Amino acid sequence: xxxxxxxxxxxxxxxxxxxxxxxxxxxxxxxxxxxxxxxxxxxxxxxxxxxxxxxxxxxxxxxxxxxxxxxxxxxxxxxxxxxxxxxxxxxxxxxxxxxxxxxxxxxxxxxxxxxxxxxxxxxxxxxxxxxxxxxxxxxxxxxxxxxxxxxxxxxxxxxxxxxxxxxxxxxxxxxxxxxxxxxxxxxxxxxxxxxxxxxxxxxxxxxxxxxxxxxxxxxxxxxxxxxxxxxxxxxxxxxxxxxxxxxxxxxxxxxxxxxxxxxxxxxxxxxxxxxxxxxxxxxxxxxxxxxxxxxxxxxxxxxxxxxxxxxxxxxxxxxxxxxxxxxxxxxxxxxxxxxxxxxxxxxxxxxxxxxxxxxxxxxxxxxxxxxxxxxxxxxxxxxxxxxxxxxxxxxxxxxxxxxxxxxxxxxxxxxxxxxxxxxxxxxxxxxxxxxxxxxxxxxxxxxxxxxxxxxxxxxxxxxxxxxxxxxxxxxxxxxxxxxxxxxxxxxxxxxxxxxxxxxxxxxxxxxxxxxxxxxxxxxxxxxxxxxxxxxxxxxxxxxxxxxxxxxxxxxxxxxxxxxxxxxxxxxxxxxxxxxxxxxxxxxxxxxxxxxxxxxxxxxxxx
Numbered sequence: 188x189x190x191x192x193x194x195x196x197x198x199x200x201x202x203x204x205x206x207x208x209x210x211x212x213x214x215x216x217x218x219x220x221x222x223x224x225x226x227x228x229x230x231x232x233x234x235x236x237x238x239x240x241x242x243x244x245x246x247x248x249x250x251x252x253x254x255x256x257x258x259x260x261x262x263x264x265x266x267x268x269x270x271x272x273x274x275x276x277x278x279x280x281x282x283x284x285x286x287x288x289x290x291x292x293x294x295x296x297x298x299x300x301x302x303x304x305x306x307x308x309x310x311x312x313x314x315x316x317x318x319x320x321x322x323x324x325x326x327x328x329x330x331x332x333x334x335x336x337x338x339x340x341x342x343x344x345x346x347x348x349x350x351x352x353x354x355x356x357x358x359x360x361x362x363x364x365x366x367x368x369x370x371x372x373x374x375x376x377x378x379x380x381x382x383x384x385x386x387x388x389x390x391x392x393x394x395x396x397x398x399x400x401x402x403x404x405x406x407x408x409x410x411x412x413x414x415x416x417x418x419x420x421x422x423x424x425x426x427x428x429x430x431x432x433x434x435x436x437x438x439x440x441x442x443x444x445x446x447x448x449x450x451x452x453x454x455x456x457x458x459x460x461x462x463x464x465x466x467x468x469x470x471x472x473x474x475x476x477x478x479x480x481x482x483x484x485x486x487x488x489x490x491x492x493x494x495x496x497x498x499x500x501x502x503x504x505x506x507x508x509x510x511x512x513x514x515x516x517x518x519x520x521x522x523x524x525x526x527x528x529x530x531x532x533x534x535x536x537x538x539x540x541x542x543x544x545x546x547x548x549x550x551x552x553x554x555x556x557x558x559x560x561x562x563x564x565x566x567x568x569x570x571x572x573x574x575x576x577x578x579x580x581x582x583x584x585x586x587x588x589x590x591x592x593x594x595x596x597x598x599x600x601x602x603x604x605x606x607x608x609x610x611x612x613x614x615x616x617x618x619x620x621x622x623x624x625x626x627x628x629x630x631x632x633x634x635x636x637x638x639x640x641x642x643x644x645x646x647x648x649x650x651x652x653x654x655x656x657x658x659x660x661x662x663x664x665x666x667x668x669x670x671x672x673x674x675x676x677x678x679x680x681x682x683x684x685x686x687x688x689x690x691x692x693x694x695x696x697x698x699x700x701x702x703x704x705x706x707x708x709x710x711x712x713x714x715x716x717x718x719x720x721x722x723x724x725x726x727x728x729x730x731x732x733x734x735x736x737x738x739x740x741x742x743x744x745x746x747x748x749x750x751x752x753x754x755x756x757x758x759x760x761x762x763x764x765x766x767x768x769x770x771x772x773x774x775x776x777x778x779x780x781x782x783x784x785x786x787x788x789x790x791x792x793x
Contacts, residue, residue: 281695299344313331336777344375347369409468438551459497491530520554525544609739612710622730665691699715709739711737
């Protein structure tokens with residue numbers, strides 16, 4: 188007899204005691220920071236102020252940039268180390284007992300607090316020579332625009348933690364990296380890099396120079412690639428819950444944006460520096476999962492796009508920035524995406540099928556051009572902020588620049604809106620499953636959930652053979668029972684497939700067959716799942732017979748509450764969307780405002 192988990196972890200919000208502890212951790216960090224700001228603004232010497240002055244003399248950056256950049260960098264690495272640790276934990280072990288029961292949450296939480304603190308620190312240190320355009324916080328306190336971006340994105344990331352608990356209480360747990368509040372935390376955390384790039388431009392405006400200052404241009408572009416690529420982690424691990432076209436579009440957007448920015452800011456070889464930061468960071472993020480015997484995320488390395496953008500910009504010579512951006516995007520979206528297709532055959536758990544290459548290339552070109560246009564706009568704005576020369580605000584050249592940047596941004600939004608929403612399977616799509624006992628199982632790294640081990644092989648007959656024959660993936664799939672397994676089914680006849688390795692159907696395991704087609708359909712035919720009283724999800728017994736394909740999210744996110752009113756879902760998504768969208772609107776406004784004032788009017792404060 189199969190046994191379910193003896194006790195299920197809570198499927199709603201955290202216990203109040205854990206919320207109180209998390210709140211105490213917040214105040215332990217920010218009370219000393221508040222004292223620093225009050226003392227610094229009162230003109231008193233502080234330890235952080237002395238350290239900032241020392242960092243400024245060593246780096247060539249002003250005091251309000253040097254130390255905050257260092258703190259933001261360490262904090263961002265901490266948060267991403269936690270994220271790359273956290274997602275495999277959920278893949279293999281399921282949901283948390285509580286936010287403080289998961290060790291990966293600590294580097295995420297403290298990292299996000301550090302990111303927000305870096306923005307506050309930059310604002311508190313804003314004395315001496317400041318940029319021409321500053322943001323007023325009080326009657327006698329003005330701060331660089333980059334400090335505002337850092338504080339805003341950090342606040343979005345930190346706010347994601349309490350909002351995540353509220354979300355779980357209202358809607359149950361969504362065990363996916365792309366859950367709305369998870370996107371807030373990750374997006375807010377990595378968005379600090381855009382603030383750092385703005386802060387660097389403002390530092391250059393007031394005279395920052397030297398080898399490190401110049402090198403920070405492509406280094407920060409690499410940090411932006413490093414952070415933004417975290418959104419691809421479920422694809423890298425083999426458990427994507429969104430269409431494969433989302434991966435294609437994100438690779439095009441991220442690669443085009445960051446690689447072109449790095450190339451323009453450094454010159455020849457800039458894309459190589461961006462790649463070095465990205466690839467080096469991925470080695471760092473693999474250390475804890477590897478040591479903890481968890482799955483390690485693979486990656487698409489952006490190498491092909493980097494080579495193409497490097498060559499295109501070189502050959503384009505003195506062509507305008509926008510022409511170079513479009514040409515680089517076209518090259519990255521064709522030759523570059525062909526290279527990523529080749530890498531996917533070697534590196535990805537779900538390789539990109541060759542039969543769908545025309546579709547991938549079409550979306551890849553659109554995404555790469557959009558990313559390159561946004562990267563070119565950001566670079567031009569940063570240079571306008573940093574340098575006294577250049578077109579004045581309102582000039583035709585500035586209008587063309589903004590139109591191109593807006594086209595890229597709107598194109599990115601439109602592409603993601605088209606590709607990110609999965610489609611449900613058509614009514615009547617079924618899998619006729621014949622199970623047979625397997626005498627052997629697979630090694631399980633961290634067995635949990637109890638139950639007498641039982642492994643089965645299966646033969647599967649799909650009711651619509653045409654859907655399966657041209658699938659993006661058709662896999663046997665098992666997770667959250669102490670490990671994670673996914674393997675393509677082997678075709679043995681028209682519409683008939685069999686498992687390439689046995690499936691576990693006991694304890695806490697959740698097993699089934701995943702089918703993804705080019706029309707963004709994500710469907711799953713369940714084989715086994717335990718009774719989950721905390722989530723109100725009944726058991727699915729592992730027996731032979733006909734199983735209807737269901738929307739994947741119904742199975743992979745069994746903890747979601749189905750009884751929550753639709754209007755509440757709508758309101759919640761709108762609120763989270765406004766917060767996330769507002770962060771990007773602020774990015775555009777801050778760069779535009781900072782670039783709209785001539786550096787000759789730079790101010791000094793005491």
